[in-house]
Amino acid sequence: MKFTKMLLATTALTATAGVASAQDMADEMTLVSWGGAYQNSQQKAYVEPYLENHPEVSVTWDESSNEAVAKLRAMNEAGNITWDLVDVVASDAIRLCDEGLAMEYDPEDLLAEGDDGSSAEDDFGDMIVSDCFIPQIAYSTTFGYRTDMVPDGADAPDDICDVFDLETYPGKRALEKRPINNMEWALLCDGVAKDEIYDVLATPEGQQQALDKLDTIKDDVIWWSAGADTPQLLADGEVFMGSTYNGRLFSVIEEQDQPVAMMWDAQVFDLDGWIIPTGLPEDRLARVKDFVKFATDTQRLADQAKYISYGPARKSSAPLVGEHAELGIDMKPHMPTNPENATNTFVYNYEFWADYRDDIDAKFQSWLAQ
Amino acid sequence: MTDATDPDKFTGATPDNALRNSDRAEEQAGPVLAADGTPLKRSLSRALRRQKLRALGLIAPLLIFVLVTFIAPIADMLFRSVENQIVSNTIPNTVQALTEWEGTGDDLPPQSAYEAMYFDLFLAAEAKQHTRLGSRLNYEQAGISSLFRTTGRSLDDIGDDVQDVLEDMDESWGEGPFWYDMMWVGNSGEAARDLFDTKRSQLARMTGESLSGDVNFMPSAQMAEMLPLTTQAYTSWAIFAALVDGDTVKEEEPWEAVFTALAYDLQNGGAERVAAYDGAGAAQLQQAVENLDQIPQIDFQAIMAEADEDWNNVANWRTIKLYSPDYTPGYFLNAVDMQDGLDGFEARPENQQIYMMLFKRTLFMSLMITGSCILLGYPVAWILANLPMRTANILMILVLLPFWTSLLVRTSAWKVMLQQQGVINDVLVWLGLVADNDRLIMINNQFGTIVAMTHILLPFMILPLYSVMQTIPPSYLRAAKSLGATNWTAFWRVYFPQSVPGIGAGSILVFILAIGYYITPEIVGGTTGTFISNRIAYHISSSLNWGLAAALGSILLAVVLILYWAYDKIVGIDNVKLG
Numbered sequence: 001m002k003f004t005k006m007l008l009a010t011t012a013l014t015a016t017a018g019v020a021s022a023q024d025m026a027d028e029m030t031l032v033s034w035g036g037a038y039q040n041s042q043q044k045a046y047v048e049p050y051l052e053n054h055p056e057v058s059v060t061w062d063e064s065s066n067e068a069v070a071k072l073r074a075m076n077e078a079g080n081i082t083w084d085l086v087d088v089v090a091s092d093a094i095r096l097c098d099e100g101l102a103m104e105y106d107p108e109d110l111l112a113e114g115d116d117g118s119s120a121e122d123d124f125g126d127m128i129v130s131d132c133f134i135p136q137i138a139y140s141t142t143f144g145y146r147t148d149m150v151p152d153g154a155d156a157p158d159d160i161c162d163v164f165d166l167e168t169y170p171g172k173r174a175l176e177k178r179p180i181n182n183m184e185w186a187l188l189c190d191g192v193a194k195d196e197i198y199d200v201l202a203t204p205e206g207q208q209q210a211l212d213k214l215d216t217i218k219d220d221v222i223w224w225s226a227g228a229d230t231p232q233l234l235a236d237g238e239v240f241m242g243s244t245y246n247g248r249l250f251s252v253i254e255e256q257d258q259p260v261a262m263m264w265d266a267q268v269f270d271l272d273g274w275i276i277p278t279g280l281p282e283d284r285l286a287r288v289k290d291f292v293k294f295a296t297d298t299q300r301l302a303d304q305a306k307y308i309s310y311g312p313a314r315k316s317s318a319p320l321v322g323e324h325a326e327l328g329i330d331m332k333p334h335m336p337t338n339p340e341n342a343t344n345t346f347v348y349n350y351e352f353w354a355d356y357r358d359d360i361d362a363k364f365q366s367w368l369a370q
Numbered sequence: 371m372t373d374a375t376d377p378d379k380f381t382g383a384t385p386d387n388a389l390r391n392s393d394r395a396e397e398q399a400g401p402v403l404a405a406d407g408t409p410l411k412r413s414l415s416r417a418l419r420r421q422k423l424r425a426l427g428l429i430a431p432l433l434i435f436v437l438v439t440f441i442a443p444i445a446d447m448l449f450r451s452v453e454n455q456i457v458s459n460t461i462p463n464t465v466q467a468l469t470e471w472e473g474t475g476d477d478l479p480p481q482s483a484y485e486a487m488y489f490d491l492f493l494a495a496e497a498k499q500h501t502r503l504g505s506r507l508n509y510e511q512a513g514i515s516s517l518f519r520t521t522g523r524s525l526d527d528i529g530d531d532v533q534d535v536l537e538d539m540d541e542s543w544g545e546g547p548f549w550y551d552m553m554w555v556g557n558s559g560e561a562a563r564d565l566f567d568t569k570r571s572q573l574a575r576m577t578g579e580s581l582s583g584d585v586n587f588m589p590s591a592q593m594a595e596m597l598p599l600t601t602q603a604y605t606s607w608a609i610f611a612a613l614v615d616g617d618t619v620k621e622e623e624p625w626e627a628v629f630t631a632l633a634y635d636l637q638n639g640g641a642e643r644v645a646a647y648d649g650a651g652a653a654q655l656q657q658a659v660e661n662l663d664q665i666p667q668i669d670f671q672a673i674m675a676e677a678d679e680d681w682n683n684v685a686n687w688r689t690i691k692l693y694s695p696d697y698t699p700g701y702f703l704n705a706v707d708m709q710d711g712l713d714g715f716e717a718r719p720e721n722q723q724i725y726m727m728l729f730k731r732t733l734f735m736s737l738m739i740t741g742s743c744i745l746l747g748y749p750v751a752w753i754l755a756n757l758p759m760r761t762a763n764i765l766m767i768l769v770l771l772p773f774w775t776s777l778l779v780r781t782s783a784w785k786v787m788l789q790q791q792g793v794i795n796d797v798l799v800w801l802g803l804v805a806d807n808d809r810l811i812m813i814n815n816q817f818g819t820i821v822a823m824t825h826i827l828l829p830f831m832i833l834p835l836y837s838v839m840q841t842i843p844p845s846y847l848r849a850a851k852s853l854g855a856t857n858w859t860a861f862w863r864v865y866f867p868q869s870v871p872g873i874g875a876g877s878i879l880v881f882i883l884a885i886g887y888y889i890t891p892e893i894v895g896g897t898t899g900t901f902i903s904n905r906i907a908y909h910i911s912s913s914l915n916w917g918l919a920a921a922l923g924s925i926l927l928a929v930v931l932i933l934y935w936a937y938d939k940i941v942g943i944d945n946v947k948l949g
Binding site for chain 2: 095100225238357358360361
């Protein structure tokens with residue numbers, strides 16, 4: 001008698017527990033990303049396959065990654081987090097983590113093992129630059145130039161310092177309207193050794209040196225603030241060369257078939273990935289965790305490279321990178337991490353820019369306005 | 371904008387006039403009485419009050435809506451331009467310790483400041499608040515952000531060392547219940563309630579939560595006297611463990627800062643006091659005293675300097691001291707290119723000055739845009755007002771169509787028109803007016819911004835002008851001419867003065883819209899055509915320096931209000947007509 005009761009009770013408990021765990025996940029998810037081709041690649045590579053397995057889930061996109069940090073801060077102050085998973089660049093992830101707006105996670109617990117059996121932590125390696133950052137892709141900021149505007153008798157530009165060489169390569173340049181990257185390139189072309197650049201840039205004299213170098217081309221620069229600007233300027237023939245994200249240049253060259261080529265020299269590597277906002281309710285958190293585990297596994301990350309030329313953050317994904325989904329071209333030569341492209345590279349110095357961003361930006365903006 | 375029942379405007383029997391009359395009558399001969407015997411004044415004001423309340427009730431929904439969704443958020447945002455409580459909330463004891471330090475010379479702050487900073491920062495790091503403070507102070511001094519971040523990572527080390535040594539002596543140092551029994555007031559002892567309350571309110575202010583739950587711990591006064599620092603550190607930990615982490619205090623091993631504090635206490639007079647102690651943990655404490663030489667020497671300055679050598683940089687301490695008050699003029703100073711230095715306020719280095727220039731540029735360009743809108747809009751409005759109704763309506767669509775088109779579309783269209791490979795340049799080259807390799811630069815500068823914004827804001831000038839001009843009877847001009855005026859005199863002396871209210875309304879609209887414009891200067895402004903609003907947007911969404919953004923916004927708001935006031939004084943706001 002007693003035994004049966006207990007048995008019944010246990011069955012009832014397990015049954016409810018089983019039901020509960022299925023119901024414990026929210027059916028709605030708001031993902032935040034950058035819009036455009038990049039968000040499209042996430043939709044195709046992560047979301048659509050996930051929805052096939054979970055038809056009850058509905059996914060909403062919010063194209064707000066650009067001001068994600070500000071908006072998350074405001075949401076946090078208002079006590080109402082409406083986002084479930086946010087795509088941000090690594091430096092923003094560090095800031096969000098610093099401010100306690102992003103959730104710290106345990107890679108072994110949250111992320112899937114690599115296909116080759118390596119642990120998630122090893123598979124992602126150094127890419128996990130912050131305790132809150134779930135890496136997806138490596139991208140780079142690099143230069144593209146108009147092949148039909150290369151002056152007669154000159155070789156195609158293949159050195160970062162060609163950007164500063166107005167005699168050999170006259171014409172406008174497009175540079176981003178912020179000090180990051182530009183200051184490093186300027187110092188590099190002003191004779192500062194690569195491994196001393198940040199030591200020099202930390203001093204007021206070094207900052208002035210970089211600005212002085214930029215001053216030599218200032219009259220020929222168009223400053224961009226959105227990633228789509230440079231591709232447009234190149235396509236219009238408004239500029240001869242310009243910096244932007246390598247995926248944007250890929251689509252100008254391969255998808256739009258413009259006479260543009262890449263100059264991979266001194267490309268600056270940066271990372272992009274997810275963060276989970278802090279303070280999500282249990283059921284939404286459970287759904288997000290389930291999705292993230294799926295969306296960052298080896299195959300999914302490799303699949304994303306079918307749609308956009310950004311390198312997957314997992315080591316185990318690299319061998320799986322194949323051909324473009326629509327154009328059918330091999331994507332490997334277009335990856336910033338491809339050995340031929342990565343002969344001379346920079347890695348975005350998160351710590352340095354976290355400290356000096358405000359300071360150098362004030363000087364940079366005041367220099368721009370003069 | 372005067373009161374509708376102002377005696378200047380209306381004579382006769384309005385309620386307000388009746389009130390005034392009764393006032394006057396009262397001065398001459400006692401209160402005037404109404405029919406029912408109550409003083410007329412009182413019965414009138416009662417009737418009036420009811421009326422006013424009803425009027426208020428009618429506008430209440432809108433008033434509340436505007437207050438809640440517009441005025442309150444703006445006020446809250448602007449308040450951030452002076453608010454600075456994060457420093458005293460996060461490191462309260464350090465702020466306290468720094469009050470005794472001058473900070474003017476090259477002397478580093480006293481040991482007590484380092485000690486306070488160690489424990490404040492340790493607690494802040496556990497609560498994950500230290501990097502927030504780091505980002506805040508980094509606006510004032512580059513490098514503090516990483517100073518706080520790296521320090522937060524390595525503050526555990528020294529406490530770990532002490533703990534290892536103590537546990538080698540006696541296992542019980544690593545056990546929660548042992549610590550609890552030692553620090554707890556017990557059933558009969560005297561409690562250090564003040565200490566407990568201080569620590570709880572400090573933690574509550576830091577985390578911004580009320581922290582009202584039950585901690586199940588109360589430090590003993592005896593311990594607080596014998597091992598003061600240890601008791602403080604343990605109390606902080608206990609409150610944190612119970613109320614933030616939700617743990618049971620008795621079962622948990624305290625965090626590293628408690629061990630650091632114990633070592634410090636024993637090395638600084640605690641050893642003698644422990645000798646006479648016979649409560650819980652006495653044996654272990656006395657054993658620790660006997661082996662005091664094995665315990666690492668605690669020197670808070672050295673600990674902090676080891677975590678990051680920048681703690682020996684007096685400039686960082688000076689920044690912390692300078693920005694420790696709850697309210698700061700710092701953001702406003704920054705917004706006018708100044709800073710708070712040792713000898714009062716001073717100008718920023720020249721290569722960092724930007725905001726005054728941007729304010730001036732914003733004002734100048736807004737005036738230019740308003741001026742060109744008047745020049746272009748006036749003739750259009752005149753034609754519209756003087757054409758037959760049917761034709762005017764059709765032409766009106768040409769004015770309104772761009773008005774209804776998306777702002778972004780119109781701005782991008784100007785980009786296509788004005789750029790060097792754009793339509794205008796192409797035409798000029800085709801006509802041979804401009805050489806192909808010397809095309810005009812008409813965008814990404816002030817010219818481009820003024821052209822695009824004039825186009826976008828033109829309807830705001832034309833519409834009020836048109837509605838004012840419509841009310842001017844054409845017979846006035848004919849009368850002037852029949853009296854012998856030339857065309858110009860008739861226009862200038864008769865027509866123009868009557869259209870001034872329209873110019874006034876249009877100018878105010880255009881100018882105030884222009885001064886806060888953001889998206890068009892961002893897209894076509896390049897470096898010389900951007901406005902102050904672009905910097906405000908940058909500080910809101912990129913640099914996250916909301917205090918500075920709020921200060922810049924407050925100044926912009928003040929400038930607009932002052933200009934509005936000046937306009938009212940010079941032209942008179944009553945002369946503005948929207949129709």
